[in-house]
Amino acid sequence: MDWIRKIRNSPATAVIFASTLVAVMGVSLISPALPAVQEAWNISEAQASLLLSAFTLPGIFLTLPIGLLTDRIGRKPILIPALIVFGLSGSGIIFISDFTLILALRAIQGAASSTIAMLTVTLLGDLYSGEQRRVLIGTNAAILAVGAAGYPLLGGALATLAWSAPFACFLLGVLVAIPGITLLEEPSRNENNSNSSIREFLTGPTPMTPFLTLYLAIFGIFVILYGAQLTAVPFLLANEYQLSSAGIGFVVGLPAVTMGMTAMQGDRVLRSLTSFQSIALGFVSYGIGLVVVAIAESIYVVAGALLLFGLGQGLAEPITDTALNERAPDKFRGSIMSIRTSVLRLGTTVGPPLTVGAATVFGYRRTLLISGTGAFVFGLVWLTVKRL
Numbered sequence: 001m002d003w004i005r006k007i008r009n010s011p012a013t014a015v016i017f018a019s020t021l022v023a024v025m026g027v028s029l030i031s032p033a034l035p036a037v038q039e040a041w042n043i044s045e046a047q048a049s050l051l052l053s054a055f056t057l058p059g060i061f062l063t064l065p066i067g068l069l070t071d072r073i074g075r076k077p078i079l080i081p082a083l084i085v086f087g088l089s090g091s092g093i094i095f096i097s098d099f100t101l102i103l104a105l106r107a108i109q110g111a112a113s114s115t116i117a118m119l120t121v122t123l124l125g126d127l128y129s130g131e132q133r134r135v136l137i138g139t140n141a142a143i144l145a146v147g148a149a150g151y152p153l154l155g156g157a158l159a160t161l162a163w164s165a166p167f168a169c170f171l172l173g174v175l176v177a178i179p180g181i182t183l184l185e186e187p188s189r190n191e192n193n194s195n196s197s198i199r200e201f202l203t204g205p206t207p208m209t210p211f212l213t214l215y216l217a218i219f220g221i222f223v224i225l226y227g228a229q230l231t232a233v234p235f236l237l238a239n240e241y242q243l244s245s246a247g248i249g250f251v252v253g254l255p256a257v258t259m260g261m262t263a264m265q266g267d268r269v270l271r272s273l274t275s276f277q278s279i280a281l282g283f284v285s286y287g288i289g290l291v292v293v294a295i296a297e298s299i300y301v302v303a304g305a306l307l308l309f310g311l312g313q314g315l316a317e318p319i320t321d322t323a324l325n326e327r328a329p330d331k332f333r334g335s336i337m338s339i340r341t342s343v344l345r346l347g348t349t350v351g352p353p354l355t356v357g358a359a360t361v362f363g364y365r366r367t368l369l370i371s372g373t374g375a376f377v378f379g380l381v382w383l384t385v386k387r388l
Contacts, residue, residue, distance in 0.1 A: 011183035012127065013136065016120050017143050018176045022083060023116040024147040026055050026090070026109060027348070029166050031230040032156035032249035035238045040163040041099055046360075049231055049352040054106040056226070059114030059345030066115050067122075067338020071331065075126065076186045079119045083177035086112035090170025109170070110345075116173075118334075118341035125325035125333050126187035131267060134322050138266035141318030145260030145310075149253040156249020210327060211336070214320050217279050218340055219347045220378065221316050224286055227351025228371045229255060229309060233293065235356075236364040241299050254303055255289075255310030262314025266322060269315065275323040280382035282316025285309065287376025294369035 030051055038048040070078050089109040096102050124136050151169075158165035234252055237243045243251065262269075269278050289309030296302045321340070328336040358367040 011179075012123075012185045015176065015180045015184045016123050017140060019079065019083060019116050019180070020120045020140050020143050021147045022086060022173045022176055023113050023120065024144050025151050025169060025172070026086075026113045027052055027226065027230060028148045028151040028253075029155040029169060030055075031234055032152045032245050032252055033159035033163060033166050034231075034234055035248070036159040036163045036245050043099070045235060046353065046356045047099075049356050050103055051106055052226065052231065052352045053349050054103040055110035055113065056345045056348035058107050058111035060342050060349060062111050063114045063118055063338045063341040063345060064335070067118060067334045067336075067341070070119065070122070070338075071334040074186050075119050075123055075334070076180075076184050078115060079123075079184070080177050080180055082112040082115040082119070083173045083180065085109070085173075086116060087171045087173030087175070087177070090173070091168055093167045094164045112173075114341050114345055117344070118338050121321050121325065121340075122334050122337040123187065125328065125337070126330070127185075133325060134267045134270065137322045137325065138263050138318055141263035141266070141314070141321070142260040145256040145263060145314070147256075149256030149260070152249035152253035153246070154249070156245040156247070156252075159245040159249075211324070213276070214279075214323055215339065215343045217283075217316065218320050219343050220283065220375070221313075221320070222344050222347030223351040223354070224290075224371060224375055225313065225317075225351070226348040227355035228290055228368055229306070231352040232355045232359060232364050232368055232371075233306070235359070236293075236368070237299075237302075239364070241302075243299075251299070251303055251306065254306045255313055258307045258310035259313040259317070262311055263318045266314075266318050270319070270322070275319050277383065278319045279316045279323075280379045282312040282314075282319070283375045283379025283382065285312030285315060285379075287312075287372045287374070287379060290368050290372025290375065292372075294365045294372060 034045075034048045034051065037043075037051060038045060041048075066078060086109055089105045089112065093102050093105050096105065120140065121137065124140060125133060128136055154169065155166040158169075229252065234248045237248045237251055241247075273281070285308055289305045289307075289312060292305035292308070293302050296305060324336060324340055325333070355367060355371070358370070362370070
Protein backbone atom coordinates (compact mmCIF):
# COMPACT_ATOMS: atom_id res chain seq x y z
CA MET A 1 0.00 0.00 0.00
CA ASP A 2 1.18 3.54 -0.80
CA TRP A 3 0.43 4.84 2.68
CA ILE A 4 2.55 2.09 4.23
CA ARG A 5 5.53 3.00 2.04
CA LYS A 6 5.02 6.68 2.81
CA ILE A 7 4.92 6.11 6.56
CA ARG A 8 7.88 3.74 6.60
CA ASN A 9 9.94 6.24 4.61
CA SER A 10 9.12 9.20 6.87
CA PRO A 11 12.11 10.66 8.76
CA ALA A 12 10.39 10.47 12.16
CA THR A 13 9.51 6.79 11.71
CA ALA A 14 13.05 6.09 10.53
CA VAL A 15 14.41 7.60 13.77
CA ILE A 16 11.95 5.48 15.80
CA PHE A 17 13.01 2.30 14.02
CA ALA A 18 16.70 3.17 14.40
CA SER A 19 16.12 3.77 18.11
CA THR A 20 14.60 0.29 18.35
CA LEU A 21 17.79 -1.12 16.84
CA VAL A 22 19.74 0.73 19.53
CA ALA A 23 17.58 -0.46 22.43
CA VAL A 24 17.71 -4.15 21.48
CA MET A 25 21.49 -4.31 21.21
CA GLY A 26 22.01 -3.94 24.97
CA VAL A 27 21.49 -7.64 25.66
CA SER A 28 21.54 -9.49 22.34
CA LEU A 29 24.97 -8.09 21.46
CA ILE A 30 26.46 -9.12 24.81
CA SER A 31 24.74 -12.48 25.41
CA PRO A 32 27.07 -14.56 23.15
CA ALA A 33 30.07 -12.88 24.78
CA LEU A 34 29.20 -14.11 28.29
CA PRO A 35 31.50 -17.17 28.12
CA ALA A 36 34.33 -14.90 26.88
CA VAL A 37 33.67 -12.45 29.73
CA GLN A 38 33.68 -15.30 32.22
CA GLU A 39 37.05 -16.52 30.96
CA ALA A 40 38.65 -13.08 30.69
CA TRP A 41 37.68 -12.01 34.20
CA ASN A 42 38.02 -15.48 35.75
CA ILE A 43 34.53 -15.30 37.26
CA SER A 44 31.60 -17.69 37.60
CA GLU A 45 28.73 -18.06 35.15
CA ALA A 46 26.43 -16.37 37.67
CA GLN A 47 28.79 -13.38 37.94
CA ALA A 48 29.06 -13.12 34.15
CA SER A 49 25.26 -13.11 33.86
CA LEU A 50 25.24 -9.95 36.03
CA LEU A 51 26.16 -8.07 32.85
CA LEU A 52 22.58 -8.78 31.77
CA SER A 53 20.90 -8.30 35.15
CA ALA A 54 22.68 -5.00 35.89
CA PHE A 55 21.48 -3.74 32.52
CA THR A 56 17.84 -4.69 33.04
CA LEU A 57 17.40 -3.92 36.77
CA PRO A 58 17.11 -0.08 36.65
CA GLY A 59 14.21 -0.24 34.21
CA ILE A 60 12.03 -1.88 36.83
CA PHE A 61 12.09 1.23 39.03
CA LEU A 62 12.88 4.13 36.71
CA THR A 63 10.70 3.53 33.66
CA LEU A 64 7.37 4.43 35.30
CA PRO A 65 8.57 7.83 36.62
CA ILE A 66 10.09 8.52 33.19
CA GLY A 67 6.81 7.54 31.54
CA LEU A 68 4.90 9.95 33.75
CA LEU A 69 7.45 12.63 32.86
CA THR A 70 7.04 12.02 29.12
CA ASP A 71 3.26 12.42 29.50
CA ARG A 72 3.95 15.86 31.01
CA ILE A 73 6.84 17.31 28.98
CA GLY A 74 6.83 15.24 25.79
CA ARG A 75 8.61 12.31 24.16
CA LYS A 76 11.47 13.91 22.21
CA PRO A 77 13.07 15.79 25.16
CA ILE A 78 13.51 12.42 26.88
CA LEU A 79 14.39 10.16 23.92
CA ILE A 80 17.32 12.15 22.51
CA PRO A 81 19.27 12.39 25.82
CA ALA A 82 18.52 8.70 26.49
CA LEU A 83 20.14 7.72 23.18
CA ILE A 84 23.26 9.74 24.02
CA VAL A 85 23.56 8.32 27.56
CA PHE A 86 23.09 4.80 26.18
CA GLY A 87 25.90 5.24 23.68
CA LEU A 88 28.44 6.88 25.98
CA SER A 89 27.91 4.66 29.04
CA GLY A 90 27.98 1.46 26.98
CA SER A 91 31.05 2.27 24.91
CA GLY A 92 32.86 3.65 27.97
CA ILE A 93 33.09 0.11 29.36
CA ILE A 94 35.98 -0.54 26.95
CA PHE A 95 38.22 1.69 29.05
CA ILE A 96 37.27 0.29 32.48
CA SER A 97 39.39 -2.25 34.36
CA ASP A 98 37.13 -2.79 37.38
CA PHE A 99 34.23 -5.22 37.02
CA THR A 100 32.12 -3.46 39.66
CA LEU A 101 32.40 -0.19 37.76
CA ILE A 102 31.50 -2.00 34.56
CA LEU A 103 28.29 -3.19 36.22
CA ALA A 104 27.55 0.39 37.31
CA LEU A 105 27.91 1.64 33.73
CA ARG A 106 25.72 -1.20 32.53
CA ALA A 107 23.06 -0.07 35.02
CA ILE A 108 23.18 3.49 33.66
CA GLN A 109 23.03 2.17 30.12
CA GLY A 110 20.12 -0.09 31.05
CA ALA A 111 18.10 2.83 32.42
CA ALA A 112 18.60 4.65 29.11
CA SER A 113 17.71 1.54 27.15
CA SER A 114 14.44 1.11 29.06
CA THR A 115 13.55 4.69 28.25
CA ILE A 116 14.29 4.19 24.54
CA ALA A 117 12.35 0.92 24.35
CA MET A 118 9.34 2.48 26.05
CA LEU A 119 9.32 5.61 23.90
CA THR A 120 9.67 3.91 20.52
CA VAL A 121 6.45 1.93 20.97
CA THR A 122 4.75 4.89 22.64
CA LEU A 123 5.58 7.19 19.73
CA LEU A 124 4.13 4.73 17.22
CA GLY A 125 0.95 4.73 19.28
CA ASP A 126 0.96 8.54 19.42
CA LEU A 127 1.58 9.21 15.75
CA TYR A 128 -0.56 6.49 14.14
CA SER A 129 -3.82 4.64 14.72
CA GLY A 130 -5.83 1.66 13.48
CA GLU A 131 -4.31 -0.49 10.75
CA GLN A 132 -1.38 1.90 10.34
CA ARG A 133 -0.46 1.47 14.00
CA ARG A 134 -0.73 -2.33 13.86
CA VAL A 135 1.41 -2.55 10.72
CA LEU A 136 4.10 -0.25 12.11
CA ILE A 137 4.24 -1.97 15.49
CA GLY A 138 4.67 -5.23 13.60
CA THR A 139 7.38 -3.62 11.47
CA ASN A 140 9.05 -2.31 14.62
CA ALA A 141 9.02 -5.82 16.07
CA ALA A 142 10.47 -7.19 12.83
CA ILE A 143 13.26 -4.60 12.97
CA LEU A 144 13.84 -5.60 16.58
CA ALA A 145 14.09 -9.19 15.34
CA VAL A 146 16.63 -8.21 12.70
CA GLY A 147 18.74 -6.69 15.45
CA ALA A 148 18.18 -9.68 17.70
CA ALA A 149 19.36 -11.96 14.87
CA GLY A 150 22.29 -9.85 13.73
CA TYR A 151 23.68 -8.61 17.02
CA PRO A 152 24.47 -12.06 18.45
CA LEU A 153 26.44 -12.81 15.27
CA LEU A 154 28.27 -9.49 15.54
CA GLY A 155 28.80 -9.73 19.30
CA GLY A 156 29.99 -13.31 19.12
CA ALA A 157 32.43 -12.53 16.30
CA LEU A 158 33.83 -9.46 18.08
CA ALA A 159 34.15 -11.38 21.35
CA THR A 160 36.59 -13.75 19.63
CA LEU A 161 38.89 -10.72 19.23
CA ALA A 162 38.44 -9.36 22.78
CA TRP A 163 35.71 -9.62 25.39
CA SER A 164 35.32 -5.81 25.34
CA ALA A 165 35.11 -5.39 21.56
CA PRO A 166 31.29 -5.68 21.32
CA PHE A 167 30.86 -2.67 23.61
CA ALA A 168 32.24 -0.30 20.95
CA CYS A 169 29.05 -0.86 18.95
CA PHE A 170 26.98 1.02 21.53
CA LEU A 171 28.15 4.32 20.03
CA LEU A 172 25.32 3.74 17.55
CA GLY A 173 23.08 5.42 20.14
CA VAL A 174 24.88 8.73 19.69
CA LEU A 175 24.81 8.37 15.90
CA VAL A 176 21.01 7.97 15.98
CA ALA A 177 20.51 10.86 18.44
CA ILE A 178 22.24 13.45 16.24
CA PRO A 179 19.83 13.29 13.25
CA GLY A 180 16.97 12.64 15.65
CA ILE A 181 17.32 16.17 17.02
CA THR A 182 15.99 17.60 13.76
CA LEU A 183 14.10 14.70 12.16
CA LEU A 184 11.99 13.44 15.07
CA GLU A 185 8.66 15.19 15.48
CA GLU A 186 6.97 15.68 18.83
CA PRO A 187 3.38 14.36 18.89
CA SER A 188 0.73 17.02 19.39
CA ARG A 189 -0.59 17.00 22.94
CA ASN A 190 -3.56 18.50 24.67
CA GLU A 191 -2.23 20.74 27.43
CA ASN A 192 -4.86 19.32 29.78
CA ASN A 193 -3.26 15.90 29.32
CA SER A 194 0.01 17.09 30.85
CA ASN A 195 -1.75 17.39 34.19
CA SER A 196 -3.37 13.96 34.00
CA SER A 197 -2.54 11.49 36.70
CA ILE A 198 -2.15 7.75 36.26
CA ARG A 199 -4.31 7.47 39.38
CA GLU A 200 -7.13 9.02 37.38
CA PHE A 201 -6.79 6.22 34.85
CA LEU A 202 -6.55 3.45 37.45
CA THR A 203 -9.67 4.66 39.26
CA GLY A 204 -11.59 5.53 36.09
CA PRO A 205 -14.16 3.50 34.14
CA THR A 206 -11.67 1.61 31.94
CA PRO A 207 -11.56 -2.13 32.86
CA MET A 208 -8.18 -3.08 34.33
CA THR A 209 -8.35 -6.86 33.74
CA PRO A 210 -7.07 -6.75 30.11
CA PHE A 211 -4.12 -4.57 31.14
CA LEU A 212 -3.21 -6.84 34.06
CA THR A 213 -3.44 -9.90 31.79
CA LEU A 214 -1.19 -8.29 29.19
CA TYR A 215 1.35 -7.22 31.83
CA LEU A 216 1.43 -10.80 33.17
CA ALA A 217 2.04 -12.09 29.65
CA ILE A 218 4.83 -9.57 29.11
CA PHE A 219 6.51 -10.64 32.34
CA GLY A 220 6.37 -14.30 31.28
CA ILE A 221 7.61 -13.55 27.77
CA PHE A 222 10.75 -11.83 28.98
CA VAL A 223 11.53 -14.26 31.79
CA ILE A 224 11.55 -16.97 29.14
CA LEU A 225 13.39 -14.91 26.54
CA TYR A 226 16.19 -13.64 28.78
CA GLY A 227 16.37 -16.58 31.13
CA ALA A 228 16.02 -19.50 28.72
CA GLN A 229 17.08 -18.28 25.29
CA LEU A 230 19.66 -15.59 26.09
CA THR A 231 21.25 -17.11 29.21
CA ALA A 232 20.67 -20.88 29.43
CA VAL A 233 21.01 -21.65 25.73
CA PRO A 234 24.43 -19.90 25.29
CA PHE A 235 25.89 -21.79 28.26
CA LEU A 236 24.35 -25.06 27.01
CA LEU A 237 25.89 -24.51 23.58
CA ALA A 238 29.28 -23.70 25.09
CA ASN A 239 29.33 -26.54 27.62
CA GLU A 240 27.77 -29.42 25.66
CA TYR A 241 28.36 -28.53 22.02
CA GLN A 242 31.69 -26.69 22.51
CA LEU A 243 30.65 -23.84 20.21
CA SER A 244 32.75 -20.69 19.99
CA SER A 245 31.31 -17.27 20.78
CA ALA A 246 30.70 -16.76 17.05
CA GLY A 247 28.89 -20.10 16.78
CA ILE A 248 26.81 -19.31 19.85
CA GLY A 249 25.89 -15.95 18.36
CA PHE A 250 24.70 -17.59 15.14
CA VAL A 251 22.51 -20.18 16.86
CA VAL A 252 21.11 -17.79 19.48
CA GLY A 253 20.17 -15.37 16.70
CA LEU A 254 18.07 -17.94 14.80
CA PRO A 255 14.77 -17.29 16.69
CA ALA A 256 14.82 -13.71 15.46
CA VAL A 257 14.42 -14.94 11.87
CA THR A 258 11.02 -16.54 12.45
CA MET A 259 10.06 -13.84 14.93
CA GLY A 260 10.59 -11.15 12.32
CA MET A 261 8.68 -13.05 9.64
CA THR A 262 5.75 -13.62 12.01
CA ALA A 263 5.74 -10.10 13.43
CA MET A 264 5.44 -8.63 9.93
CA GLN A 265 2.17 -10.54 9.58
CA GLY A 266 0.74 -9.27 12.88
CA ASP A 267 -2.13 -7.42 11.21
CA ARG A 268 -3.16 -10.59 9.35
CA VAL A 269 -2.84 -12.69 12.49
CA LEU A 270 -5.23 -10.36 14.31
CA ARG A 271 -7.82 -10.80 11.55
CA SER A 272 -8.04 -14.52 12.42
CA LEU A 273 -7.23 -14.53 16.14
CA THR A 274 -7.84 -12.25 19.07
CA SER A 275 -4.75 -10.70 20.59
CA PHE A 276 -5.08 -12.97 23.63
CA GLN A 277 -5.35 -16.11 21.49
CA SER A 278 -2.24 -15.11 19.55
CA ILE A 279 -0.28 -14.54 22.76
CA ALA A 280 -1.42 -17.89 24.18
CA LEU A 281 -0.32 -19.69 21.01
CA GLY A 282 3.00 -17.93 21.36
CA PHE A 283 3.51 -19.51 24.78
CA VAL A 284 2.60 -22.94 23.39
CA SER A 285 5.23 -22.47 20.68
CA TYR A 286 7.78 -21.30 23.28
CA GLY A 287 7.14 -24.44 25.28
CA ILE A 288 7.53 -26.88 22.42
CA GLY A 289 10.71 -25.17 21.24
CA LEU A 290 12.37 -25.22 24.66
CA VAL A 291 11.42 -28.82 25.37
CA VAL A 292 12.98 -29.91 22.07
CA VAL A 293 16.16 -27.92 22.84
CA ALA A 294 16.33 -29.66 26.23
CA ILE A 295 16.09 -33.21 24.83
CA ALA A 296 17.96 -32.71 21.55
CA GLU A 297 21.24 -34.49 20.91
CA SER A 298 22.03 -32.70 17.65
CA ILE A 299 22.90 -29.04 17.13
CA TYR A 300 20.72 -29.08 14.01
CA VAL A 301 17.70 -30.14 16.06
CA VAL A 302 18.49 -27.36 18.52
CA ALA A 303 18.59 -24.88 15.64
CA GLY A 304 15.19 -26.04 14.35
CA ALA A 305 13.68 -25.86 17.83
CA LEU A 306 14.93 -22.29 18.27
CA LEU A 307 13.25 -21.31 15.00
CA LEU A 308 10.01 -22.63 16.52
CA PHE A 309 10.75 -20.59 19.65
CA GLY A 310 11.05 -17.51 17.43
CA LEU A 311 7.64 -18.23 15.93
CA GLY A 312 6.21 -18.02 19.44
CA GLN A 313 8.03 -14.74 20.01
CA GLY A 314 6.47 -13.29 16.87
CA LEU A 315 3.00 -14.38 17.96
CA ALA A 316 3.35 -13.02 21.48
CA GLU A 317 5.65 -10.03 21.93
CA PRO A 318 4.49 -7.54 19.25
CA ILE A 319 0.84 -8.44 19.83
CA THR A 320 1.09 -7.37 23.48
CA ASP A 321 2.40 -3.97 22.35
CA THR A 322 -0.42 -3.62 19.82
CA ALA A 323 -3.05 -4.62 22.37
CA LEU A 324 -1.77 -2.18 24.98
CA ASN A 325 -1.55 0.70 22.51
CA GLU A 326 -5.06 0.11 21.20
CA ARG A 327 -6.51 0.01 24.72
CA ALA A 328 -4.54 2.97 26.11
CA PRO A 329 -6.23 6.38 26.32
CA ASP A 330 -4.03 8.92 24.52
CA LYS A 331 -3.28 11.03 27.58
CA PHE A 332 -2.08 8.01 29.57
CA ARG A 333 -0.21 6.17 26.80
CA GLY A 334 3.25 7.10 28.04
CA SER A 335 2.44 5.96 31.58
CA ILE A 336 0.77 2.72 30.43
CA MET A 337 3.66 1.83 28.12
CA SER A 338 6.14 2.70 30.88
CA ILE A 339 4.44 0.16 33.15
CA ARG A 340 4.82 -2.30 30.28
CA THR A 341 8.55 -1.56 30.11
CA SER A 342 8.94 -1.82 33.91
CA VAL A 343 7.27 -5.24 33.87
CA LEU A 344 9.40 -6.19 30.86
CA ARG A 345 12.56 -5.20 32.71
CA LEU A 346 11.45 -7.11 35.78
CA GLY A 347 11.18 -10.21 33.62
CA THR A 348 14.55 -9.62 31.99
CA THR A 349 16.18 -9.06 35.39
CA VAL A 350 14.64 -12.08 37.09
CA GLY A 351 15.15 -14.43 34.14
CA PRO A 352 18.97 -14.82 34.00
CA PRO A 353 19.72 -15.36 37.73
CA LEU A 354 16.66 -17.57 38.13
CA THR A 355 17.80 -19.72 35.23
CA VAL A 356 21.45 -19.91 36.29
CA GLY A 357 20.36 -20.69 39.87
CA ALA A 358 18.09 -23.50 38.68
CA ALA A 359 20.85 -24.80 36.42
CA THR A 360 23.25 -25.14 39.35
CA VAL A 361 20.76 -27.59 40.86
CA PHE A 362 19.22 -29.29 37.82
CA GLY A 363 21.62 -28.56 34.95
CA TYR A 364 20.80 -26.52 31.87
CA ARG A 365 18.97 -29.26 30.00
CA ARG A 366 16.55 -30.01 32.81
CA THR A 367 16.07 -26.29 33.51
CA LEU A 368 15.10 -25.73 29.87
CA LEU A 369 12.78 -28.74 30.05
CA ILE A 370 11.01 -27.32 33.10
CA SER A 371 10.79 -23.86 31.52
CA GLY A 372 9.41 -25.24 28.28
CA THR A 373 6.84 -27.41 30.02
CA GLY A 374 5.68 -24.47 32.13
CA ALA A 375 5.32 -22.19 29.08
CA PHE A 376 3.41 -24.87 27.16
CA VAL A 377 0.99 -25.53 30.02
CA PHE A 378 0.47 -21.80 30.60
CA GLY A 379 -0.37 -21.20 26.94
CA LEU A 380 -2.63 -24.23 26.70
CA VAL A 381 -4.57 -23.32 29.86
CA TRP A 382 -4.93 -19.74 28.63
CA LEU A 383 -6.33 -20.92 25.31
CA THR A 384 -8.76 -23.25 27.07
CA VAL A 385 -9.95 -20.61 29.55
CA LYS A 386 -10.46 -18.01 26.81
CA ARG A 387 -12.40 -20.51 24.71
CA LEU A 388 -14.67 -21.35 27.66
